[in-house]
Amino acid sequence: AQTVTQSQPEMSVQEAETVTLSCTYDTSENNYYLFWYKQPPSRQMILVIRQEAYKQQNATENRFSVNFQKAAKSFSLKISDSQLGDTAMYFCAFPKIKAAGNKLTFGGGTRVLVKP
Amino acid sequence: EPEVTQTPSHQVTQMGQEVILRCVPISNHLYFYWYRQILGQKVEFLVSFYNNEISEKSEIFDDQFSVERPDGSNFTLKIRSTKLEDSAMYFCASSEQGTEQFFGPGTRLTVL
Numbered sequence: 001a002q003t004v005t006q007s008q009p010e011m012s013v014q015e016a017e018t019v020t021l022s023c024t025y026d027t028s029e030n031n032y033y034l035f036w037y038k039q040p041p042s043r044q045m046i047l048v049i050r051q052e053a054y055k056q057q058n059a060t061e062n063r064f065s066v067n068f069q070k071a072a073k074s075f076s077l078k079i080s081d082s083q084l085g086d087t088a089m090y091f092c093a094f095p096k097i098k099a100a101g102n103k104l105t106f107g108g109g110t111r112v113l114v115k116p
Numbered sequence: 117e118p119e120v121t122q123t124p125s126h127q128v129t130q131m132g133q134e135v136i137l138r139c140v141p142i143s144n145h146l147y148f149y150w151y152r153q154i155l156g157q158k159v160e161f162l163v164s165f166y167n168n169e170i171s172e173k174s175e176i177f178d179d180q181f182s183v184e185r186p187d188g189s190n191f192t193l194k195i196r197s198t199k200l201e202d203s204a205m206y207f208c209a210s211s212e213q214g215t216e217q218f219f220g221p222g223t224r225l226t227v228l
Contacts, residue, residue, distance in 0.1 A: 033215050043205055045159070045219035091159060095215065096172075102214045103149065103161040103172055 002027055004094050006107035013082045014115050020067075021077045021110045023092030029053075033095055034068070034075045035104070040088040048090070051075060082114045118142045120220035122208050128226045132197050137223045139191045139208030145218075147211040148191045150183065152176070152204040153222075159207065165191065166214070198227045 003026045013019035025034070036048040049061045051068045059066050063083075067076045079086055089109045095102040121140045129135050141148050150162040163173040163183055170183065182194045191210075195202055205224050209217040 035216070037219075042221070043153075043224075044221045045207055045209075047216060047218060050216060093159075102147070102211070102217075103164050103174075104151075104159075104209075104217060105161070106159040108158050 002094060002096055002105050004092055004105050004107040006090075006092055006110050008110045009108070010111040010113070012113040012115055013079075015084060016081055018078060018080045019082055019112060021079075021090055021092075021112070023075045023077070023107055025073050025075065025092070025094045027073070027094065034066075035093040035095075036064070036066070036075075036077045037091045037093055037106075038086075038088045039091060039109070040085075045091075049077065079112070082112075084114050084116060086112060087114045088112060120208055120210055120218055122206075122220035122223050124223060125221065126224045126226070128228065129198055131200055131227055135195050135198055135225065137193045137195075137206050137208075137225070139193075139210075139220055140189055141191055141208065141210030142212070142218060143189070145210035145212045147171075147214045147217075148183075148185070149209040149211070149217060150193045151207045151209065151219075153207065154204045162193070162206075195225075198225075200227050203227045 005024045032053045034051045038046045051059045063080045091109045092107040093104040123138045148165040153159045163177045164171045180196045205222045207222045208220040211217045
């Protein structure tokens, strides 16, 4: 069974500073995708960033970037220049590879609080 | 920008009643999903749907649950006889190619 582990239940960061969220996963697959989703207090799930395992270059999306270590099965998210609107739960997600479906397995989430 | 929509945003029902949660996926997407999130817990997969049939379902998705795509645009989740433990946020998601999934805003289901 696939597992996704987020070891930090909660983190706080000062506005404009940087915070890094960790995620580890377990899989026997070689080609796959990894995702980070943001869930603000409204509880909507918003896709933040994705990483394709066959790409060595780490994905970047504006202030969000990942550090993908395939051998270590680690997929951390860095939020730079944190803004108050970044306050949310962040979930790492990993799809089960299947011909049609690719259900996502989510980690337990990390609550990020950005302080003014 | 196209988005997944869900109705209602909040549904309150009595235990034992049937509920239907509705979703309109992004129009050119081919893969559809339902997930749920009990308050304070992680998001859990319920079912995936492709080519007009269920492609995978979790152990949560028992005989009380069913999904349907009745008219080519809507995607519904029916719970036949709700239990207290069905109270959760239910998310619909869709995907064009089965990789990136885009989520709707969720339906909060409260079973009394």
